Amino acid sequence: DAPCAGFDEKLAADIKIEPSDPMPDAYRKTLIRQISQHAHSEIVGMLPEGNWITRAPTLKRKAILLAKVQDEGGHGLYLYAAAETLGVSRDTMVAALLDGSAKYSSIFNYPTLSWADIGVIGWLVDGAAITNQVPLCRCSYGPYARAMVRVCKEESFHQRQGYDLLVAMMKGSPAQRAMVQEAVDRWWWPVLMMFGPHDQDSVHNGTSMKWGIKRFSNDDLRQKFVDATVPQAEVLGVTLPDPDLKWNAERGHYDFGAIDWEEFWQVVKGNGPCNRERMAARIKAHEDGAWVREAARVHAEKKIARPTH
Amino acid sequence: DAPCAGFDEKLAADIKIEPSDPMPDAYRKTLIRQISQHAHSEIVGMLPEGNWITRAPTLKRKAILLAKVQDEGGHGLYLYAAAETLGVSRDTMVAALLDGSAKYSSIFNYPTLSWADIGVIGWLVDGAAITNQVPLCRCSYGPYARAMVRVCKEESFHQRQGYDLLVAMMKGSPAQRAMVQEAVDRWWWPVLMMFGPHDQDSVHNGTSMKWGIKRFSNDDLRQKFVDATVPQAEVLGVTLPDPDLKWNAERGHYDFGAIDWEEFWQVVKGNGPCNRERMAARIKAHEDGAWVREAARVHAEKKIARPTH
């Protein structure tokens, strides 16, 4: 088919597809869905961590957390920009988030209930995100791949900071160590769900693989994450809340227990612990900001209309 | 003059004026001004104490403070009701408060900055209020006099509770004792200003005395308060922040230093530390409640319109 001339050849030769290149409509739509969902996740992801900025226990930790959340806003911006190269406006994407038709990562529908959660989000949530995202740096769509290079670099930094926070707390009082363990207990399973359904239940895997958007399956990435994380948990001195977790010498991987997919689908459907709060916060920010955006628009028009002096 | 038949005779015979009795227009206006101002003070006075309800240090103190603030709301209600007997509606009075044309006691334009302030408000602010109000129990206007009997009884109770709170803190740590002293330092002079300008500068004294609304002059009441309070401060173990305060055996009263009337007038004019916050809080409560009052009105109309079953 003429409109996509060269598309398959480029994919085959591992040459990046660029915004002006012909591409199949379904490829474009898949990318828009995925990149905007990723951008929304960065923005919504500011909320659970933002919840603790005002309560950070030292000024250094407060500064680190502020810088991290600021980076997440920045990631949101590059990703919206990458999606815009596919012909969709940021306003359209944001509207889809606010009306509930676009998704964001379900992990952000869990609450942050103690300071240790900030460390665990860095260590486990960012760790899982990196596992998912590193392959995207080689994604077939150029602007997305390049955005992901930058995102992954910063996320690795965040992950180390999160782990460092937990190491500090584990060197503290028994109450602090208990706080870390409790946070790990709460986050472990939701983090494993971040890789999505098992391969046999996953809708988008096949075509995304074919198009070079996705390079590893959900289950492969999940296994990679578990294998990397178990030794880190041992060093930290926390127990991962899974009695079935153990090394399988034959497979050369850790085995782990069954995931509660019922919980996963409930959260995806909007019934997670914080879905309503997250959407309400985004909608309120948008509505409260309407007068500001309108004033900025009107001011810009006035500037154009006025003779320059 | 016929319309006020019997008014002067009743005053002379110390018989209460009742709502249906003839009375001079100026007498009515003076009472409306004074009673509504008093009612507004009760309502605005809920704010500085309300500021500490959520931070009260024990459940018992929280309960005492809740009960006290509730009583103040109750006083506001009786006083508005007493003023309504003079032919003015509560809505009209509240509108005058919100548009800034009616006053309330300036003392509530000072902030509550520590828990000790809650005790000091009970001891000194309520103490000064009682000194002002006890004579009003014999005021010539019946409904006001009767409301004041009830108000004064409850205020005395509040005053004892405030003093008791301070006694407890003075038995505590050095930091707690310092907190009490600091609060006394901040409140002492504003409390002395609660009795109003010196007699020679007071506008309303003359006629109010003649009409049996006011029975003692501002300066007499202030002296009475100082004389009663100095021994209480000694028992408590705090220093009143006035180097000129000392017993004058000749006068049989305590002498005290000069009041900063410039500050007094600034606060009356709206430039006190919290004038704007207090008015903003009342206006916000009124505006945020508009949909509730409107719904209640509409619901009541529906009930009337519907056939009873």
Place this chain on the structure above:
Amino acid sequence: MAEIDNKDLIEYLLRLGDSTLVLGQRLSEWCGHAPAIEEDIALTNTALDLIGQARQLLSYAGELEGSGRDEDALAFLRDELEFHNLTLTELDGGDFGRTVLRVLLFAAYQVVLWQALQRSTDARLAAIAEKSLKESRYHLRYGADWVVRLGDGTEESHRRMQAALEYLWSFTAELFDRDEVEARLAGVVPASDSLRSAWEGIVLPVLAEATLPVPIAAGCLSRGKYGIHSEALGPLLAQMQFLQRAYPGGNW
């Protein structure tokens, strides 16, 4: 009847006591900010009753625990994960509509609970229930009255009440969830799931009169009474506990 374990009873008392304390704290935020003085007084009074109930329940828990923690040690020196209040009670107050709707939902729960606990084999708990029942009935009437007026008031008030109901309803399933603690306390306390129909018998007619359709229940169960809260509790406790935390061992 088998001996009950004090630990279970303490846990149960904390669930009740923390719920009344936390909702009392939320309601007291209204002080001076309600739509009319009458509502200021009524909400403050409700807060006062709930704090009073909390004092009795926490004092009893502290005595059973026997390690010297009194009502204040329990209220002011436990952190979020040790609080066992119902999630419903800790949520941000929202507007006056959401506030009175929560009063209705919680007071109706308390009424049916106190009625059952009046017959508890634990005399102290039965006495607390008997004394509290009268208060909760009063709160219930207050909440129901306003929910009807606002649900069946103006278009705006109806819209606000429906939104409040959608929000709060999903946290009501937790009220009727039961665990082993309760199972082990059989006879002393009612099974939470046994209270649902009586609660619905109170709440549903009020919502019907208020012309508010009942939402479909959400799939996820909130778990505040098991110590897993929403993000609303932490900031509430930071305010509430500040003085006790900043001036340990103070005399108040």
Place this chain on the structure above:
Amino acid sequence: MAEIDNKDLIEYLLRLGDSTLVLGQRLSEWCGHAPAIEEDIALTNTALDLIGQARQLLSYAGELEGSGRDEDALAFLRDELEFHNLTLTELDGGDFGRTVLRVLLFAAYQVVLWQALQRSTDARLAAIAEKSLKESRYHLRYGADWVVRLGDGTEESHRRMQAALEYLWSFTAELFDRDEVEARLAGVVPASDSLRSAWEGIVLPVLAEATLPVPIAAGCLSRGKYGIHSEALGPLLAQMQFLQRAYPGGNW
């Protein structure tokens, strides 16, 4: 030049350090709630700069004090009356308009102050000033840009900005009030009243371009930098200090 008393310099450093800390804390409340992502990032970045300045100023104060209090002991273990921040910095944020107006007013103050402090005879303070000046200039541009856009935007934005200016302006007199602490530090620090005209030279043209008339100053002087605050600071500190208060001596 007479020897200066470290106590005075510590007091002065707390005034600056607490002001940057408290405004940083207020701005960080916006995180995730601003009118656009760009503003989320900008406000967070401003908060980050201010927290960074606070760390340097409080660390220096702690070192001069010499009793082992570091930046965190000063930030998290002092109560309200020991805080010496400008009242302007602690007030509730209000809407985005009031927020950017406060950024303008405070950043302009910081710019003129840092310019003067760059020439301080105290080398450490001069170095902090030099490093901070660049940041404050950036905040100033950001604040000024938004104040102009919102002041000279729509009718609604103009009304909101005028209300914000009426409110905040009365707290600006405190910035230029001087006391004996400063007098004794002559040479080391500028006299606050000497900064006013340079500050007005920055702020008034921005307000003029924003079509916002300058209000008449209020008669009462706010006194936050002398330790007498508004009611806004206590709740802010209760949140900020919670963990350090609840887990004394913790390792973070």
